[in-house]
Amino acid sequence: MIPQDQTAIREVSITLPVRDDQLNSLQLGDAVFLNGMVFTGREGLYHMIFEKKAEPPIDIRTLGGATFHCSPAINESSPGIYHVPSVTATASFRFAKYMPEFLSRYNIHFVIGKGGMSSRVYKESFVPNRTIYLTTVGYGLGAIYGKGIVGVKDVAWKKELGLAQAIWVLEVNHFGPFMVECDARGNSLFEQGNDEINKKFLPLYEGLPIPALKRLGEVTSPAQEVV
Template sequence: MKKRLFTPLKEEEIKELQVGDIVYLSGDVYTARDKAHNRIIEYTITDAEEDIPIEKGAVLYHCGPLVRKNSTGGGEIIAAGPTTSSRMEATTPQVIETLRIRGIIGKGGMGIATREALQKYGCVYFAIPGGAAVLAAIRIKAVKAVYWADLGMAEAVWHLLVEDFGPLVLGIDAHGNSLYEEINEEATRKVLASTTNPN
């Protein structure tokens, strides 16, 4: 089912989503990769959570954008393809708990610990196709701010305004269901069936 959602995402909206839903997202999104996740954890451990520039209940995008300065001195996103989300698996459950984020956008899915955190705190995982970095950038209407620029262009936190960002496929819902697991199970069944009954 196709849905259009607007940030901030509401808990009831999150809980209505099911794996396989197609979503187009509008509103505020924050990029965050490995180093940003590590810094969030560091700030959490040192009781400096108020210095984390990401709003509670936000949507994170696993992305290291290519940014070009424009004539007004701001930034223009040239390419915004997803980063492989499993790179952030070790830190994502803590980030979800700390920021109570409502959505994560990435590619490739995430592990059991993240799936459990999504279910516990009411968050979902959206998959965006890899290889479409320029098309994703077209849906970014503005750069609202950049934080932690000392981490470098790809690792900084970019606060973006997006419009009809997608198509996003709901890969993991807030009830513990995973499209990736369903596909793996179906593939395993087919392989086993073909080996036990070659005709």
């Protein structure tokens, strides 16, 4: 599945909302560029919806079906006038528990973020909802992603959640690249990479002692993931 030759990264442009045949055709490792509307959300959004049982004041069902785990660097030059020069994702694994309900209730087909989730989460909640996970590339490409943001269309819960956690509705054009980490079948690009890496990585432990002082912990083997 992982492309092997030097020129294999395929770049794909998609206008939101995405068509079903486009979802099916996306392959692990494809670089996707989005056009249309994307809304942001992280701890604050999930807390409001799932802990405080509040409905967002914006109808996020009809925005195009793409959500982004991030908070943009926002410049408010005068009240209500926003400029977004840069945007970078935040790690998505923390939001995995909200996905089954969130994806179906709000009609989400692209989750954009950092680092993905496990293929178990993908198979249980992404595949049934026809949702693809797109990971940002390198994670620190704020300036490139900022270039794809045409403007701020709307903002919600700014007062309740602050600038960093508010829901920002961004109008985007050639917004990317985002890499397909979970395809329509729920495969994970990262997990496939790990299988390959482990063959080289795990033998490096040979001959190195277990630390004299142990610690309680959930992860007991370097082959296991911490997320």
